[in-house]
Amino acid sequence: MSETPDKLWGGRFEKPTARRVEEFSTSLPVDRRLLREDLAGSIAHCRMLARQGIIPLDAARAILAGLAELVEQVDQLAVAQDSRWEDVHSLVEGLLRERIGEPAGWLHTARSRNDQVALDERLYTRRALADGASAILDLQAALLALARRHQDVILPGYTHLQRAQPVLLAHHLLAYVEMLSRDLGRLRDAYVRADVMPLGSGALAGAPYPLDRAYVAQLLGFSAISANSLDAVSDRDFLVEHLAALSLVAVHLSRLAEELVLWSSAEFGFVEIDDSYATGSSIMPQKKNPDVAELVRGKTGRVLGALVALLTVLKGLPLAYNRDLQEDKQGYFDAVDTVHACLELTAGMVQTLRARPERMAAAAESSFSTATDLADHLVRRGMPFRQAHHVVGQIVRACLASGRELHQLTLDELRHFSPLFDQTAVGLYATDSVRARNVPGGTAPEQVRQQLERAEGALSETRQWVQWVRERLPNLERLARAPLEAAPGVDSRAGA
Numbered sequence: 001m002s003e004t005p006d007k008l009w010g011g012r013f014e015k016p017t018a019r020r021v022e023e024f025s026t027s028l029p030v031d032r033r034l035l036r037e038d039l040a041g042s043i044a045h046c047r048m049l050a051r052q053g054i055i056p057l058d059a060a061r062a063i064l065a066g067l068a069e070l071v072e073q074v075d076q077l078a079v080a081q082d083s084r085w086e087d088v089h090s091l092v093e094g095l096l097r098e099r100i101g102e103p104a105g106w107l108h109t110a111r112s113r114n115d116q117v118a119l120d121e122r123l124y125t126r127r128a129l130a131d132g133a134s135a136i137l138d139l140q141a142a143l144l145a146l147a148r149r150h151q152d153v154i155l156p157g158y159t160h161l162q163r164a165q166p167v168l169l170a171h172h173l174l175a176y177v178e179m180l181s182r183d184l185g186r187l188r189d190a191y192v193r194a195d196v197m198p199l200g201s202g203a204l205a206g207a208p209y210p211l212d213r214a215y216v217a218q219l220l221g222f223s224a225i226s227a228n229s230l231d232a233v234s235d236r237d238f239l240v241e242h243l244a245a246l247s248l249v250a251v252h253l254s255r256l257a258e259e260l261v262l263w264s265s266a267e268f269g270f271v272e273i274d275d276s277y278a279t280g281s282s283i284m285p286q287k288k289n290p291d292v293a294e295l296v297r298g299k300t301g302r303v304l305g306a307l308v309a310l311l312t313v314l315k316g317l318p319l320a321y322n323r324d325l326q327e328d329k330q331g332y333f334d335a336v337d338t339v340h341a342c343l344e345l346t347a348g349m350v351q352t353l354r355a356r357p358e359r360m361a362a363a364a365e366s367s368f369s370t371a372t373d374l375a376d377h378l379v380r381r382g383m384p385f386r387q388a389h390h391v392v393g394q395i396v397r398a399c400l401a402s403g404r405e406l407h408q409l410t411l412d413e414l415r416h417f418s419p420l421f422d423q424t425a426v427g428l429y430a431t432d433s434v435r436a437r438n439v440p441g442g443t444a445p446e447q448v449r450q451q452l453e454r455a456e457g458a459l460s461e462t463r464q465w466v467q468w469v470r471e472r473l474p475n476l477e478r479l480a481r482a483p484l485e486a487a488p489g490v491d492s493r494a495g496a
């Protein structure tokens with residue numbers, strides 16, 4: 001028989017597990033992060049077992065007292081190195097046994113590590129989804145504040161990274177607010193499916209005890225219990241969905257980061273990144289580098305990798321639990337940490353960013369960015385758009401040859417290309433172009449003001465959702481201290 005203390009279930013074996021096998025198969029360095037969740041799940045399970053009369057009341061009391069002690073020490077235990085245990089579940093059971101002895105053995109009644117780990121991960125995911133949503137809201141607030149401060153500022157909008165048509169800076173920033181709003185929608189959607197309580201599924205087939213699964217769900221703030229035990233112990237869709245949502249967040253942050261890298265370059269000069277968010281060069285004294293933005297862009301690769309890695313783990317698995325599933329956590333936790341940090345740092349960078357409106361305006365007024373407006377002028381005077389496009393193309397070619405901008409052309413010069421031009425086509429500036437795009441979703445100041453207001457309203461609605469989730473998450477300390485509830489009709493002091 002094994003001599004190692006973590007052999008809580010070594011009866012079947014003649015020899016201990018090989019040291020290298022233990023090292024190979026342990027998940028504690030990764031899943032110790034689920035300690036609070038494992039304790040919460042264990043407390044809820046024990047309360048239910050006692051309430052249903054499935055385990056002796058005195059054993060339940062001893063277990064709860066022991067678990068409450070672990071809860072008090074949870075911060076130290078979460079970082080303590082203890083290689084005796086294979087995973088966070090055996091750690092909790094083992095530490096409990098060290099504290100209360102034999103009664104600890106009752107806790108695992110009607111429970112398997114398979115439904116236990118699914119529960120822990122779902123609890124963790126619910127919290128992480130709320131944290132991620134909150135971090136997105138902070139970034140959105142930073143973008144909205146920057147947009148509000150610069151409501152009249154115009155810059156060139158780009159396609160193919162070529163100056164295309166002028167847009168309001170606020171409109172540009174609000175595009176990211178929109179992306180992030182969809183990200184929030186995806187996180188909230190993922191929450192609905194993570195919010196299902198799997199305990200009671202046992203190893204795979206359920207448990208032969210009169211469990212009150214709804215009571216466990218209620219103690220832990222879940223909205224529903226799982227419908228199929230085989231599915232519940234082997235489903236990691238909720239992690240995939242969270243990772244997919246985080247992947248899109250990372251992609252959106254990466255795009256914004258890329259723009260900040262471009263915009264802060266001497267070539268663009270549209271913004272200045274605050275010194276506190278920039279770094280110097282070890283050799284070139286003049287350098288101020290946008291490393292934070294570059295790292296946000298670069299870290300995206302790891303996040304996308306975690307999504308693909310988990311999908312790959314899942315794709316060939318027969319029902320139900322397989323140990324492969326243990327590989328679901330490392331990339332997931334890393335992706336959560338990474339994206340949350342990227343959100344926080346990007347928000348800080350945006351909060352401290354200095355826009356350079358004069359540089360943006362100068363760029364918007366050059367490179368013929370009002371050419372489409374000139375064509376639209378002809379369309380409004382009866383010329384089909386395709387023909388107008390051709391006429392203005394010729395004007396641009398002429399301007400390129402003579403080194404002039406469209407707004408410098410006189411009426412006579414314009415009329416040389418088409419007699420339909422009138423005085424209102426002369427001296428067309430970026431502001432005129434922007435003001436003209438007064439359709440819903442367009443860049444006209446009136447439209448952008450409405451966008452801003454809608455986005456600010458959505459922010460407070462989502463903050464309420466985050467609050468709602470936080471209130472439903474189990475409070476570990478309170479859960480540990482609450483008096484033991486007896487089964488309906490049974491005196492809880494019996495046997496005390």
Ligand code: ARG
Binds near residue numbers: 027031087117325
């Ligand atoms: N460490 C395991 C995991 O993360 C816990 C479940 C282990 N279950 C088992 N039957 N070996 O998946």
